[in-house]
Amino acid sequence: MNKRYQIFVSSTYVDLKEERERVIYELTKTGLIAVGMEQFRATDEEQMEYIRPQIDDTDYYILIIKGRYGSLAPDGLSYTHKEYLYARKKGIPVHAFLYKDINNLKFGEMDNSVDLIDKLNKFRDELSSQRIVDFWETTDDLVWKVKDSINSSIRRRPGIGWIRGDQAMDLNVYKELEAARKTIDQLRNQVTQSENAAVSFPKDTSSGADLYNIRCVSFLNGREYENFSFSMSWDEIFMFFIEHIYIEKPEDNIMGLLSQHIINKKYGNSQDISTNQASLRLEEFTQIRTQLEFLGLIEAITKDTGIGKRLHWRLTDKGRKYIGQLTAIRRNSAESPTPPAPRP
Structure with missing residues (x-):
């Protein structure tokens, strides 16, 4: 033309x-x-x-x-x-x-x-x-x-x-192109607003500072010692997993790390700490993974490790943005924010 x-x-x-x-x-x-x-x-x-x-x-x-x-x-x-x-x-x-x-x-x-x-x-x-x-x-x-x-x-x-x-193009084509342009502009505005907006979760879904009682069982000298619950907020659970999710550790390794963290918090410097072990009930860990996936913070993928397929976790874009929301240094703030720490 x-x-x-x-x-x-x-x-x-x-x-x-x-x-x-x-x-x-x-x-x-x-x-x-x-x-x-x-x-x-x-x-x-x-x-x-x-x-x-x-x-x-x-x-x-x-x-x-x-x-x-x-x-x-x-x-x-x-x-x-x-x-x-x-x-x-x-x-x-x-x-x-x-x-x-x-x-x-x-x-x-x-x-x-x-x-x-x-x-x-x-x-x-x-x-x-x-x-x-x-x-x-x-x-x-x-x-x-x-x-x-x-x-x-x-x-x-x-x-x-x-x-x-x-x-010249038919007038109807011009009208269709103009309508398409307006739609694109609206979508761009929505994307921009979404990118600038704080991460949020469904109001009817447990998240953020809401506590979750993790059911565990501890062992002493190889024998079942105690059934107990350990409370952590969803922010605390998510932040605990961060360093392990960044390198996409297998799910069973992450489960073991959380179990060890809980036993350390539960029994502290007990003289029997070296012989204490704790285990999350499998359905508990599955619930944690399901909840974090539903909140859009992680995704679970299957990877071939050479010795079989194992489930790995990795961060989503929303998860990365939420990390920044929890830990970013704010303007006029002299100190870095303290990430949520697991409750003793």
């Missing part, structure tokens, strides 16, 4: 007629739609009202300045200056070309009013401050720089452009 881009060529009228016609001619030869002041000379507010819609339809705005500021509107600005401000307001890319040294211009090529010369110099300064200017000396120099600037802008920042009616 071939696009043609519309260029609005603006300048003061009489003193730049030759340069403007040459620029329009050269741009038109390259397949662009060049709109100039020959179609409408902006010298009063009524014609400005006609020019504004033309600028609205423009992809790129060219401003050529030499030695005149232009005819003044009632507000004291020239109509050329007002065109430029309107193009900037509409977000249309502006390319300004200033005559290099106005002090070298002949008599009659510049305004003869001190007030107009002052306005011209301020306008040139305004354009230069926007870093959208280039300087020219001859008509050939001007034409070459305009073409180069527009071609570069089309490559870097293609405008909307115009296409032939027989090449």
